[in-house]
Amino acid sequence: MANEGKKENKLQDNKLKEDKVIPKKDEIVAKSKKVDIVINEKKVDIVKKEKKIETIKKVLITEFGKRFFVRNVEQDFHTNFGVVSKKDLKSDASIIKTGNGTKLFAHKPAFIDLYSRIKRAPQIIPRKDIGIIIAETGIGRNSIVVEAGTGSGALCFMLANIVKKVFTYEIREDFFNIASENLKFLGLKNVVMNNKSIYDRIDEKKKDDKGKNDFPKDVDLVALDLPEPWLAVENANALLKSGGFLVSYSPTTPQVSDFVEKVKKIESLRYIKTVEVIMRDWEIDERKVRPMSASIGHSGFISFVRKV
Numbered sequence: 342m343a344n345e346g347k348k349e350n351k352l353q354d355n356k357l358k359e360d361k362v363i364p365k366k367d368e369i370v371a372k373s374k375k376v377d378i379v380i381n382e383k384k385v386d387i388v389k390k391e392k393k394i395e396t397i398k399k400v401l402i403t404e405f406g407k408r409f410f411v412r413n414v415e416q417d418f419h420t421n422f423g424v425v426s427k428k429d430l431k432s433d434a435s436i437i438k439t440g441n442g443t444k445l446f447a448h449k450p451a452f453i454d455l456y457s458r459i460k461r462a463p464q465i466i467p468r469k470d471i472g473i474i475i476a477e478t479g480i481g482r483n484s485i486v487v488e489a490g491t492g493s494g495a496l497c498f499m500l501a502n503i504v505k506k507v508f509t510y511e512i513r514e515d516f517f518n519i520a521s522e523n524l525k526f527l528g529l530k531n532v533v534m535n536n537k538s539i540y541d542r543i544d545e546k547k548k549d550d551k552g553k554n555d556f557p558k559d560v561d562l563v564a565l566d567l568p569e570p571w572l573a574v575e576n577a578n579a580l581l582k583s584g585g586f587l588v589s590y591s592p593t594t595p596q597v598s599d600f601v602e603k604v605k606k607i608e609s610l611r612y613i614k615t616v617e618v619i620m621r622d623w624e625i626d627e628r629k630v631r632p633m634s635a636s637i638g639h640s641g642f643i644s645f646v647r648k649v
Contacts, residue, residue, distance in 0.1 A: 396526055399430055400454050401437075402446040410450070410458060452502050452527070456495075459523040462516055465495035466566060466590055467640050469620045477645055478562050478586040480504050487557045487580055489539035489573055490566035494520035496590075498527055500564070506531045508557040510539040539565070539573045565589045570596065571603035578607055578648060587646040597642045604646050613645040 401409040403422060411418050414430040423439025429447075430437075437447050474496075480486065484504040488497045491511035497520070501507040509532060511517040517536040524532055533556075562585060563577040570589040577587045587610065589600050597615055604610050618640075622633040 396528065397450040397455055397458060400448055400450050401425065402448075404444065404446075408454075409445075410454070455527050456498060456502075459493060459495070459498070459526060460519050461493045461495075462519045463492040465493050467620075467637060468499070469618045469637060470590065470640060470643055471496055471499045473616065473618055473643060474564065474588055474590075475500070475503065478588065480562050484561040485557060485559060487539075487560050487563045487577070488566075489564070491520045491534070492516050492566065494523045496564060496566060497532060498523065498529060500562075501529045501532050504531075504561075506533070508533045508535065510535045510537060512536070512538040539567070539576060540569075542576055542579075560585055562586045562588065568596070570600045574600070574603045574607065574610070578610055581648040583648055585648050587648065589644045589646075590641050591644070592641045594642065597644055600644055609648055611647050611649055613647055615642050615644040617642050 395412045397410045397412055398414045399411040401411065401418070401420070409418070409420055411425075411430060415427060417427050418425040418430060420439065422443040422445070423441035425437060425439055425445065435447060437445055439445065480500070481503060482505060486500050486504050486507045487510075488500065488507055489510045491497055491509045493516070494509070497507055497509045509520070511520060511534070514536060517534065521534060524534065557580055559582045560580045561582065563573075563581055565573055565577070565588065567573060567589075570591060574587070581587060587604070589597075591597050591600065601612055601615070604612050620637045622635075624631055624633050
């Protein structure tokens with residue numbers, strides 16, 4: 342009887358171990374703060390703690406341009422150039438020294454410092470390409486922008502830093518969650534995020550937002566970073582105001598061709614041009630000036646369209 346009792350307890354222990362087996366990645370489906378885990382064909386609800394977003398409190402720069410990002414000024418900060426005391430981190434000094442005497446330049450983080458530290462999942466649009474989108478469309482502090490294909494949010498957040506409001510659309514939940522976390526990290530308040538496809542029609546006339554302005558209308562710019570941008574052209578045309586711009590970012594020429602052909606079929610849209618931006622960094626050492634070997638070549642084609 343004692344042996345039978347031990348066997349029964351052992352079987353129960355094994356069953357408990359089986360129930361605690363960590364599921365495979367594709368067996369986890371995130372839903373808000375709850376995660377459904379599939380174990381032995383049964384769903385088990387587990388409460389997921391909301392992750393605290395820690396922003397950057399201070400930026401330290403060496404004489405050679407290497408940057409360090411400090412998130413906690415309540416403790417000493419360790420670098421390979423020495424330790425920076427928490428007293429110095431809390432001070433307003435623009436130049437501080439590590440424990441071994443290395444000089445560091447210190448400043449509070451600007452938007453671009455925070456932006457450089459956002460989480461990345463899909464390939465992002467580089468700043469050289471974002472720059473020409475801003476320059477060619479002339480968007481500014483009073484502009485309303487719709488952006489589709491949020492990804493990690495690189496284009497969305499750079500635009501939000503200079504315009505009145507950005508409405509962004511991302512169909513993939515994993516990318517949407519990453520972008521949402523990045524948005525909290527940056528602290529931007531003028532972004533409306535939508536976890537849905539821009540290919541679906543957005544009928545703002547039927548929606549009553551009670552003065553909240555949580556849907557796009559009279560849009561100055563629609564920016565697309567999509568695998569099939571031609572499918573969003575008609576929706577973009579419906580959202581744009583007269584004189585507004587439609588911009589599509591695509592890595593391949595077939596995507597560009599199909600997008601432009603779709604645009605040419607719509608009377609109220611006028612195709613302007615397609616460009617690519619090649620950036621080459623240069624090394625300057627007194628009178629020795631030469632291009633750096635590592636430069637940013639082709640990243641994508643940018644097509645510009647305007648509504649008449």
